[in-house]
Amino acid sequence: MVPAFVSTLLPILAFVAEEGGEGGHEAAVQVGNGGALAQWAWLIVVVPLVVPFLIVFFGKKLPFKGWELAVGTMGFIGAYGTALLLANASSPIATEFTLEVGRIGSFAIEWGWVVDGLSIMMYFLVGVVGFFVFVYAKGYMEGDIRFTWFFAAFTLFAGGMLVLVSAPNLIQLIVGWEMVGLASYLLIGHYWEDYANVDAGNKAFMTNKVADAALFIGAIIMALSVGSFSFADMLAVVTAQDASSPLATFGFWAGLMLFIGAMGKSAQFPFHVWLPDAMAGPTPVSALMHAATMVTAGVYLLGRVFPFYLDPAGLFGGQVRVIIMVIGGITLLFMGLLAFVQDDIKKVLAYSTVSQLGYMVAAMGAGAYTAGLFHLFTHAFFKSLLFLGAGSVIHAVHSNNMSDMGGLRKRMPYTYATFVIGTLALIGLFPFAGFWSKDEIIASLYEVGIEGSGTGWFVFALAVAGSFVTAFYMGRAVFLTFFGEYKGHAQPHESSRVMTYPLIGLAAFAALAGLLNMPGIATPFTSWLAARRFPMGDVHAQSINWGLVGLVTAMLALGVFLAYRIFFPDRVTQAERDRFEIPVLYPLLRHKYYIDDLYMDGIVRPTMGPLAGAVLWVDMWIVDGIVNGAGVVARGLAKLVRWFDNRGVDGIFNGAAAATGGSGSVLRLFFTGKVQQYAALSFAGVVLLAVLFIIF
Amino acid sequence: MTIAQFVILGTALFSIGLYGVITRRNAVLVLASVEVMLAAVNINLVAFDVYLADQLYAGQIFTLFIIAVAAAEVGIGLAIILMIFRNRHDADVDELDLMRY
Amino acid sequence: MHVSFEQWLTEVANYVFLALAIPTLVGAWMVVTSTNIVRAVLYLVVTLAGSAALFIMLGAEFVGWTVVLVYIGAVIILFLIGIMITRAPLGSHEELSHPATVKIPAALLSIVLFTVVAWAVADAFGGLIIPPDVGATRTGQLAEVIFQRFVIPFEVVSLVLLSALVGGIALARKDDPEEPA
Numbered sequence: 001m002v003p004a005f006v007s008t009l010l011p012i013l014a015f016v017a018e019e020g021g022e023g024g025h026e027a028a029v030q031v032g033n034g035g036a037l038a039q040w041a042w043l044i045v046v047v048p049l050v051v052p053f054l055i056v057f058f059g060k061k062l063p064f065k066g067w068e069l070a071v072g073t074m075g076f077i078g079a080y081g082t083a084l085l086l087a088n089a090s091s092p093i094a095t096e097f098t099l100e101v102g103r104i105g106s107f108a109i110e111w112g113w114v115v116d117g118l119s120i121m122m123y124f125l126v127g128v129v130g131f132f133v134f135v136y137a138k139g140y141m142e143g144d145i146r147f148t149w150f151f152a153a154f155t156l157f158a159g160g161m162l163v164l165v166s167a168p169n170l171i172q173l174i175v176g177w178e179m180v181g182l183a184s185y186l187l188i189g190h191y192w193e194d195y196a197n198v199d200a201g202n203k204a205f206m207t208n209k210v211a212d213a214a215l216f217i218g219a220i221i222m223a224l225s226v227g228s229f230s231f232a233d234m235l236a237v238v239t240a241q242d243a244s245s246p247l248a249t250f251g252f253w254a255g256l257m258l259f260i261g262a263m264g265k266s267a268q269f270p271f272h273v274w275l276p277d278a279m280a281g282p283t284p285v286s287a288l289m290h291a292a293t294m295v296t297a298g299v300y301l302l303g304r305v306f307p308f309y310l311d312p313a314g315l316f317g318g319q320v321r322v323i324i325m326v327i328g329g330i331t332l333l334f335m336g337l338l339a340f341v342q343d344d345i346k347k348v349l350a351y352s353t354v355s356q357l358g359y360m361v362a363a364m365g366a367g368a369y370t371a372g373l374f375h376l377f378t379h380a381f382f383k384s385l386l387f388l389g390a391g392s393v394i395h396a397v398h399s400n401n402m403s404d405m406g407g408l409r410k411r412m413p414y415t416y417a418t419f420v421i422g423t424l425a426l427i428g429l430f431p432f433a434g435f436w437s438k439d440e441i442i443a444s445l446y447e448v449g450i451e452g453s454g455t456g457w458f459v460f461a462l463a464v465a466g467s468f469v470t471a472f473y474m475g476r477a478v479f480l481t482f483f484g485e486y487k488g489h490a491q492p493h494e495s496s497r498v499m500t501y502p503l504i505g506l507a508a509f510a511a512l513a514g515l516l517n518m519p520g521i522a523t524p525f526t527s528w529l530a531a532r533r534f535p536m537g538d539v540h541a542q543s544i545n546w547g548l549v550g551l552v553t554a555m556l557a558l559g560v561f562l563a564y565r566i567f568f569p570d571r572v573t574q575a576e577r578d579r580f581e582i583p584v585l586y587p588l589l590r591h592k593y594y595i596d597d598l599y600m601d602g603i604v605r606p607t608m609g610p611l612a613g614a615v616l617w618v619d620m621w622i623v624d625g626i627v628n629g630a631g632v633v634a635r636g637l638a639k640l641v642r643w644f645d646n647r648g649v650d651g652i653f654n655g656a657a658a659a660t661g662g663s664g665s666v667l668r669l670f671f672t673g674k675v676q677q678y679a680a681l682s683f684a685g686v687v688l689l690a691v692l693f694i695i696f
Numbered sequence: 697m698t699i700a701q702f703v704i705l706g707t708a709l710f711s712i713g714l715y716g717v718i719t720r721r722n723a724v725l726v727l728a729s730v731e732v733m734l735a736a737v738n739i740n741l742v743a744f745d746v747y748l749a750d751q752l753y754a755g756q757i758f759t760l761f762i763i764a765v766a767a768a769e770v771g772i773g774l775a776i777i778l779m780i781f782r783n784r785h786d787a788d789v790d791e792l793d794l795m796r797y
Numbered sequence: 798m799h800v801s802f803e804q805w806l807t808e809v810a811n812y813v814f815l816a817l818a819i820p821t822l823v824g825a826w827m828v829v830t831s832t833n834i835v836r837a838v839l840y841l842v843v844t845l846a847g848s849a850a851l852f853i854m855l856g857a858e859f860v861g862w863t864v865v866l867v868y869i870g871a872v873i874i875l876f877l878i879g880i881m882i883t884r885a886p887l888g889s890h891e892e893l894s895h896p897a898t899v900k901i902p903a904a905l906l907s908i909v910l911f912t913v914v915a916w917a918v919a920d921a922f923g924g925l926i927i928p929p930d931v932g933a934t935r936t937g938q939l940a941e942v943i944f945q946r947f948v949i950p951f952e953v954v955s956l957v958l959l960s961a962l963v964g965g966i967a968l969a970r971k972d973d974p975e976e977p978a
Contacts (some may be wrong), residue, residue, distance in 0.1 A: 507924060676726070676895075678907060680718045687910050694917060697810055697929075698800060700922045702851070704915050705818045709825050709844070711911040716829025718903040719894050724879045725834065728841050731872065732825045735848045738864070747927050748857045753934060753942050756860050759852075760943075763860075763867050764954045770872050770959030774879040774966035781883040782971075788892075 003517055031116070031531050034093035037084060038115035041096070044080050044123055045113055045166045048056035048073050048159030052152040059148035064138070070151040071134040074158065078127030084120045090523060092117065092531035096168045096232065100120055100281040105215075107223060110230070117531035117554060118303050121377060122165040122296075129292040129384050130158050134500035136388050137284035139499035144282075150190060154285065157183035161293035165300060169229040173301070177265065179214070180294050181208050186673050187289075188281040200280035201250040207274040208317025211264020215270050225250050229302055235534045238307045240317055248315045255309060255317030258301065259324055266298025266357045269331040276338075276350040279400075283391030286346060290353040292383035296376050299357065302364040305375050310367050310537050325365025325448070332358025332466045334593070339473035341589045344400045345390045348477050352426065353383055355466060359441050362459055368444030369536050370517070370526045375441055377525070378433035378513045380426035385506035389419035393481060396492035402480040404488035406597040411492050414500040423478055425510040427556050430549070436514030438467065442552060443519075443545050467552050471559025479567045518543050633696040704742035709736035721788045723777045727770060734766050799924035813854065821847030832889045838876045856933040881894055 028539060034041075038144035051073045059066025098112030139148055139153070160183050164176025181204075189201030219229065226234045247254070256278045264270075267275040275295065279286055289295060302309060302324070312317035336355035339348045356379050362371030392415045397405055409416045423431040428439065442463050448456030486492070494500065517525035520543030530536060530613075591597060709732055714727025738759045745755025781785075805811055824843030831837040845868045852861035894900065943951055 100945070227888065261785075676718050676720075676899075680903060683714055683907055687906065687913060690913050690917075691909075694913065697808070697814060697927045697928055698805065698922070699925050700918055701811070701814060702924065703918045703962075705821070705851075707911055707914045707918065708822055708846075710914075711907040712822070712825040712829055714910065715903050715907040718906070719900050720937075721895055722834060722893050724876060724883065725828075726839055727879075728876060729840055731841060731896060732828055732844055732869070735825075735864075735868075736925055738860075739848055739851060742852050742855055742857045742860060743927075746857065746931055747925075748926060749931055753939055756857050756939060757896055757943055757947050758936060759857075759860050760863060760951065761954050763863055764958055767867055767872060768958050770821065770875050771961050771965045772968070775965040776838055777879060778882055778969050795938055 009299065010676025012530070025264060029532065033095040034087060034115050037087055038093055038095055039097065040079070040121070041115050041166070043086065044077050044115050044127075045159070045162045047076060048155050048162055049684050052156040052159065055148060055152040055314040059152065066148040066151050067138050068136075071131065071138070073155055074127060074130040074134045075313045076127075077123065077158070077162070081120065081124035081127040081550045083294050084115065085124045085528070088117060088120050088528055088531055093120065093528070094531045094533045096533075098168055098230075098498040109171055110169055111172055113167040114168045114231075116533065117529045118300070118373065119165050120531075121373065121529060122292075122300060123162070125377060125380050126158055126161055126165070126658055129380050129506070130288060131297060132152075133284050133288045133291075133384060133388065136284070136287075136391070136499050136502040139496050140284055140391055143284060146190065150187075150282070153183055153186045153190075154288070156537060157187060157293060159286075159364060161297065164297055165190075168231060170231070171220060171229045173294065173304075174212075174215065174681070175213065176207035177261075177297060181205060181212070182263075184278070184281075184285075184289060188278050190281050190285070194280075195659065197280040200229065200274075204278050208264045211261050211271050214257045215261025217386060218254050218259075218261060221250050221254040222247070223425045225254065227446050232533060234305065235307055238311065239534050241313060241315060243315050251311075251316035252319045255320035256323070258305065258317075259309075259320055260302045262298030262361075264298070265301075266295050266361060267331075267354050268361055269335065270595060272331065272335055272354045273335070273592075273599060275354055276347050276592075276666045277343065278608070279346040279350055281657075283346065283387060283394060284568060286350070287384040287387035287391065288349070290387060293381040295353060296380070297359055299360045299364065299372060299376050302361070303369060306364070306369050306536055307534055309364070310369070312537065313648045322453075322525060323365070325445075325459050326455060328362025328365050329360045331355065332362060333462045333469060336454065336466055336469035338523075338589055338592055339469075340476070343402055345393065345402050345405070345477060345481060346387070346400055348402075348473055349383070349386050349390060352386075352473065353379075355470065356383070356426070359438060359463065362463060363441040363444055366441075366444045366448045366456070366459070368441060370529050371437065371440040371444050371527055374439035374517050374525055375434075377516075378425070378437040379511075380512035381506055381513050382422045382433060385422040385503060385510050386426065388503055388506065388557040389415050389422060392491075392503065393419075395495055395499070396490070397488045398588045399488060402477065405481045405486070407482070407486040408492060409482040411486075412482075414494060414503060418500075418503040419482070420478060421507045422510050422645070423474045425514075426672045427474050427560070428467060428552065429556065430553065431514065433510050433514035436517055436599065439544070439549060440517070440519060442467070443548055446545070446548060447468055464555055468555040468559040472563050475560040476567045479563060480617065483568060500635045546677065596665070604623050623638040640690065652674070652691035699743060699747045703740055706740040706743070709739065720794070723788070724774070727773045727777070730773075731766065731770070734762060738762055754773040758783070800926055801924065812853075814851070817847050818849045821851070830894070832891055832893055834880055834890070834893055835877070837893070838873065838880065841849055841876070842873055845873075855927075857929060858933055859936045859939055898934065 001339060018500070029169070055069050062068060084093070092371035094116035096112055096114040096116075099111040100108050101111050102109040134151075134154070136153070141150055144150060157180065160176050160179030160181075163179055164173055167176055185201045186207045188204055189198050192201075210337050223229045223235060224508045226237055228234070229535040236248050242248070243481065264271045271654070275290075278289060281289075305317075309317040309321050309324065311321070332355045335351050335358060339351035339355070342348045342351065356375070360372045360375050360379070363375065392412065393405060393408060394400055395411060396415075399405070421432070428434040440458065445460040445463050449460045449655040450456075515522075517523050588594070713729045713731075713733035713736060714777050716732060717726055720729055741755040742760075743755075745753060745759075746753075749754045821844050824840045824847060827840035828837050831840060845864055849861040849864040849869075852858070868960065934970060
C-alpha cells in the first residue's frame, strides 16, 4: 500500500497517469495500469542517478569503497524489475506517468516513466545482468586506483540506460541516450594513462555523435509533424492510419533519421567502428555495454516505435523497413567474418556482439518485434557471461591475446564450463537460449522471403551463413583458449568466488532463458512483450519450422567442425594454418575491410590535416600577403606623406593629442575607484534616460 | 486602495535606499540600504500582482525568489566585508579605491 | 475604475495604509541617516515589518510571513553579527556617512528619481483601484504554481543559495592561521 503521506504528495506533483486501453486506442491486449508498483517505478530511474553522487562523495569512507552502494542499487533494480515482470506475467501492464517540467512554445517538455512489456523487460535485464556484472567487478577491479570512481561512473552508466528505457518521449530518450554516451566515454577511457584508451573513448564518443545528429533531426521532424515529442501521440497517429497527418509526408525521413541514430548506438554497419575499440575499458564495462546497456539502445528505440516502422500500408516509416533489414543483414554477416582473424579474445566477442545486433536489427526490419527483442533478451545473458568469462581468463593470464592462452580447461574449470555454456547459447545449439531466439529471427526472415520479397531471401541467406560464421569464430575462441598447451607466462588459476558465482548465475540464465519463448509450445515472453498501449502487429512464427532448424544446426555443426579441424591444438601445424591466410580475403579481414582506415584517411585526417593546412596557407599567403602588401604601400605613402607631415600636420596631431590629454584629465576625475560614486553616476544616467524618454 | 499609492510608496523607499547606498561610508550600512531598495521592489511586485489578479502569482513568486537571492546576497556580502575588514582593519567603503585609474 | 482624491479619503483601508506606510518610510529614512550603526540596522526591522504588513494587507500572506521569517528573523541577525565582527563603533558616530559634499548631490539625485518615477506612475495609474474582491492568496495555490510552472527557477534559486553558502564559507575562512583576526 502507498503510505498516507505519499498519497498527499502525489497530487502535488500532478501526475498524469495515462491508463492503458483508454482514450479510444484499441490495445493489442487488455492491459492494466499496474497499480502502485508501476506508479513507484520512478525509483528505478532515480535511484541509480542519485547513488553515483553518494559514491563519489562518501564512497571512499565505506568498508567496500562504494561498491556496496553500487551493487545494492543494481540489486534493487533487479528485484524491482523482477517484481514488475511477475506482475506483468500475471496481468499485462501498459501505462505511463508524465510530469511536465517545462514548455517550449506548444511543445511540452515532460519527464516520465513508461511501464509496459518492453520497458519492464529492459528494467529486468539491466537490473539482473547489472547485478551479476557489478558483483563480478568487485573481484576484477580489486586494487584499482580509481575503484570508487569506477563504480560511480558504472552506476551512472546503468542509470543513463534506465532514463532512456523509461522515456515516454523523445526528449527524455535523448537525455538518457547522451548520459549513456557520456558514461561510456568515462568508462572506456578508465585507464587513461594509456593514450590508446583515451583515443578509443574519443572514437566511441565521436562516432556516436555523428549518428546522434541524425537522431536529433529525426526527433525534430517527428515532433514537428506530430505536434509532440511523446511516443504515445506519435503511435496514436500511426495506429489511426491518418494519411493526412504531416507524419505521413515526412515519415520516410523521420524514420530514416531515427534509424541512423539507432545504428550509431547499436553499432550497425557503417557505424560499427567504435564498438571493437571500446574494448579498451575494463572488462565488466564491456560486459554490461554489450549486454544490457548502450548497444541495445538502438534496438530498443526501434522496438519502442515499432508500429511506426511496421506500417503495412506504407504510410509512415514502412519504406525504411527494408533498409533496416538489409543493414542488419550486412552487419550480421560481415562483422561476424571479422571475428575470424582477431587474436584479442575481447575483440572476437566484440565483433560477435556487432554481428548479433545485426540479427536483432534485421529482425526488426523483417517486422518480427518479438523475435528481435527476444534475441536482445537472451543475448544479454550469454554475451555478458562470455565477457565475464573472458575477463576471468584475462585476469588469470594477464593478456588479452589468445596466443598467450591455451590449456586453461583444467586450470579454470568453472570459467571453462560457463564459457562453453555461453558459447553454445551464442551459436544457437538446441536447447540453449540462443537457439530459440536466433531461430525465430531466421524463421521470420524466411517468412518475409516466402511472401515474395527478394530482399527477404537475401537477408535470410545472410542470416543462415551468419550462424555458420558464429559457430566458427566461437569454436576457434574456445579451442585456442581452453585446449592444448598453455602458452603464456603468468601462473593462471581459477578466479575468486566473487567472480565465479556471477558466471554460474548468468550461465543458468543463458542455458534456460530460451524456454520462455518456444514457438508452438509455450510463448509467455510473446505475451509479456505484447503488453503495450498500441497494437504491435507483430510478425512471429506460430510453430517451429523443423526444416529450418535442421538447416541452421547443420550450418553450425559445419562451423564448429571446421574450427575444430583448423584450430584444435595438434590437429594442424602452424604452417598448414597459414595456408588459410588467403591472399585477398585475409588482409581484407585483417584490416577490417579498411573501413577504419577509410574513416581515418577519408574523414578524420582530411578534416584535421587540411584544416590545419588551410589555416597555415591562409596565414602564409593571405594574411602575410596583406601585411606585406600593406607594408609596401605604407612605405610608399610614407615618403609621400613625410613632407606634408613636417609642414602643419604635426601641429594638428599635437593639438589632437593635447585635446585628448586635456579631456582625459577632466574625465579621470570621474574614475575615482569609489564604488558608491559609480553607483550614483549610473543612477544619474538612468534618471537622465528616463527624463529624456518621458520628454520625447 | 489604488495601485498608485503602493507604487509611489515603493518609489519613495527606493529613492531613500539609493540615497543610503551613496552616502553611507560603512559597508554594512550600504548593504542595509540595498535591502531597503529590495523591499521597495518587492512592494512594487506584490502590488502589481494583486492589481492584475495574476493567475500564475508571478509577482509574489518572484518576490519570494528575491527574498531568497537577497539572503544569499547578504551572506556573501558580509563574507566579503569580513574579508576586507580582515585585510584592511576597516569597513569603510571610501577606503576601497583599488579600481582607481 | 478610477477614484477621485475625495473618494480615496473616505475609504478606511487607506488610513490603515497610511498608518503602515509612514512608519515604513520613517524607518527607511533612519536606516540611511542614523548616526548609530546598531540603531540603523534595527530601523531596518521597522521598514521590513511595515512592508510585511503591507503584503498581508494586499492579501499576499505567505510572502508577508516569509519576509518576517527570513528578513527579520535571519538577515537582521546576520547584519548585527557583521557589525560586531567588523568592530564597528558602537554609539553615536558621525563618521558613518559621507560629508555634505556627497549628501547634497545624492539627495538631489534621489529626489529627481522619485519625482520622475512618481510623476510617471501617477500619470499612468493615478486613481486606478486594486479590485476589492481579490481575496487572500492561498499558500496552497502559490505552492502549486511554484512546483509546476516555476519549478526550474525554484531549483536554480536553491542552487544559488547553496553556492552562496559555500562561497560565504570559502570567503570568510581564514587562509593563514597565524594572521590575527
